[in-house]
Amino acid sequence: MSDFDSEAMADAGVENPKLPPHLELRRTRVLCKADAPTSTDTVQYSGAYASLGVDNSLRFDDFRNNFRVQVNRISHEDMEFDMVGVDPSIANALRRILLAELPTMAIEKVLIANNTSVVQDEVLAHRLGLIPIKVDPRLFDYLSENDTSNEKNTIVFKLHVRCAERGQRLTATSNELTWLPKGSELLKTSESLTSTSKPETYTSFTCSQDSMPEFAGNPISVYPDIIIAKLGFGQEIELEAHAVKGVGKTHAKWSPVATCWYRMLPEVVLTEEIEGKKAELLKQKCPANVFEIEDLADGRKRATVARPRACTLCRECIRDGDDWEKRVSLRRVKDHFIFTIESTGALPPEVLFTEAVKILEDKCERVISDLS
Amino acid sequence: MEHASFGDQRNATFALAEEDHTLANALRFTLNQDPRVIFCGYSIPHPSEARVNVRVQTTGDPAREVLKDTCQDLMLTCQHIRGTFDNAVKDFRMKNPPDDLTSQDMDSD
Numbered sequence: 001m002s003d004f005d006s007e008a009m010a011d012a013g014v015e016n017p018k019l020p021p022h023l024e025l026r027r028t029r030v031l032c033k034a035d036a037p038t039s040t041d042t043v044q045y046s047g048a049y050a051s052l053g054v055d056n057s058l059r060f061d062d063f064r065n066n067f068r069v070q071v072n073r074i075s076h077e078d079m080e081f082d083m084v085g086v087d088p089s090i091a092n093a094l095r096r097i098l099l100a101e102l103p104t105m106a107i108e109k110v111l112i113a114n115n116t117s118v119v120q121d122e123v124l125a126h127r128l129g130l131i132p133i134k135v136d137p138r139l140f141d142y143l144s145e146n147d148t149s150n151e152k153n154t155i156v157f158k159l160h161v162r163c164a165e166r167g168q169r170l171t172a173t174s175n176e177l178t179w180l181p182k183g184s185e186l187l188k189t190s191e192s193l194t195s196t197s198k199p200e201t202y203t204s205f206t207c208s209q210d211s212m213p214e215f216a217g218n219p220i221s222v223y224p225d226i227i228i229a230k231l232g233f234g235q236e237i238e239l240e241a242h243a244v245k246g247v248g249k250t251h252a253k254w255s256p257v258a259t260c261w262y263r264m265l266p267e268v269v270l271t272e273e274i275e276g277k278k279a280e281l282l283k284q285k286c287p288a289n290v291f292e293i294e295d296l297a298d299g300r301k302r303a304t305v306a307r308p309r310a311c312t313l314c315r316e317c318i319r320d321g322d323d324w325e326k327r328v329s330l331r332r333v334k335d336h337f338i339f340t341i342e343s344t345g346a347l348p349p350e351v352l353f354t355e356a357v358k359i360l361e362d363k364c365e366r367v368i369s370d371l372s
Numbered sequence: 373m374e375h376a377s378f379g380d381q382r383n384a385t386f387a388l389a390e391e392d393h394t395l396a397n398a399l400r401f402t403l404n405q406d407p408r409v410i411f412c413g414y415s416i417p418h419p420s421e422a423r424v425n426v427r428v429q430t431t432g433d434p435a436r437e438v439l440k441d442t443c444q445d446l447m448l449t450c451q452h453i454r455g456t457f458d459n460a461v462k463d464f465r466m467k468n469p470p471d472d473l474t475s476q477d478m479d480s481d
Contacts (some may be wrong), residue, residue, distance in 0.1 A: 039463040044404035058405040060448060068455045081460065085452075090449065172459035260404035329428040350461045357454040363395045364450070367388060369441045 032330040078342040079349040097356040098260040100249040109242040132223040132344040149203040155243040156180040163231040174226040181209035258342040265336035266311035269329040279303035384435035423467040
């Protein structure tokens with residue numbers, strides 16, 4: 001990653017007049033010493049450097065000029081990207097929204113008709129809840145307390161498995177969950193006994209979900225091959241699972257990400273030339289293989305920092321005495337985040353991030369409208 | 373939203389319902405970047421109550437207006453993040469077409 005070298009970083013934070021270098025270093029870098037990291041906080045107050053004549057306020061134009069995103073890896077399930085020029089408070093807000101406030105669909109209600117397996121009903125229901133459902137939650141509404149389950153807020157799945165072969169064991173996986181686009185098939189028993197009208201089920205769908213344009217030819221499925229229960233001979237599970245929309249802060253089963261995290265960009269600087277035996281030693285010390293040996297023209301060997309991104313901050317390289325700590329400076333760039341998102345499958349990771357930013361925008365909008 | 377300021381419009385505490393560190397910390401950062409703000413901070417009075425108190429003290433402007441401007445700033449920031457991110461993803465897709473597309477030879481190069 002040559003375009004993320006330290007010179008480019010220093011140029012990015014142009015301020016007039018500039019802070020003295022030792023303060024600029026503390027403002028923009030976390031310094032990792034052998035005992036503990038220092039200068040870990042970000043200087044937020046706009047007048048923090050007023051006595052030096054330096055304005056610490058952030059103009060929106062400055063942000064716009066310096067903010068960069070670079071995607072490193074992207075697939076259906078996960079992505080990694082660099083987000084540069086943003087404060088941890090905003091990066092963290094986005095991470096928190098991804099984990100806890102982006103809605104997905106998850107099984108919330110399980111109607112168990114029969115369960116003779118060794119897995120108890122409540123454990124079974126909990127296991128079902130955690131199965132990711134591959135459907136865009138934006139197509140559904142929240143089911144509030146007084147709502148009836150309909151085709152806009154509920155997805156119904158059926159599971160009916162039975163181990164019929166003597167001496168065999170049957171593994172019920174999430175593949176056996178079948179989508180019921182027409183809603184529940186279980187009848188409310190009390191109703192059907194007393195009234196002569198059409199028997200009621202546990203949902204009231206006005207139309208079949210597979211007739212909706214979003215799902216026509218695109219049936220709703222769940223994440224495959226997740227083991228739900230193992231059945232012995234004669235054991236049977238018959239149930240219906242109702243999935244509704246929710247967010248991760250209510251229960252982790254609604255979290256759209258398996259996990260989502262960021263780390264600050266590691267920066268490794270050799271403050272003096274390290275040559276010969278010491279260079280070999282330094283290369284050997286590092287378990288993450290950050291350093292490389294460079295052959296100089298006159299036959300000498302010099303240590304270079306080849307892969308700073310691999311640095312895990314184990315501090316193995318600065319452990320043996322003060323002189324090593326003087327030679328090698330381990331830092332983290334405070335405004336450079338390596339962001340990783342692992343989706344559970346409901347939405348692709350890049351859509352998740354965009355949606356998370358939209359949620360933060362909505363929050364701001366709500367405060368504005370409350371204030372006006 | 374509750375809004376407690378005693379006579380003086382420059383100093384106020386805003387209680388944001390149904391919010392937590394997610395918004396409050398981002399707001400605190402954005403407020404601090406505004407030169408009109410002398411002090412700002414937030415607290416969550418009780419962990420089982422979904423509420424944050426945001427304290428704003430300004431050099432002269434009404435705190436309410438400053439907070440409103442700050443929210444606007446944060447929104448603009450978000451929009452810029454979203455735009456930049458979408459472009460970066462598009463760029464990446466252009467340079468690294470997915471495997472199933474390369475096999476179909478959809479790229480002109």
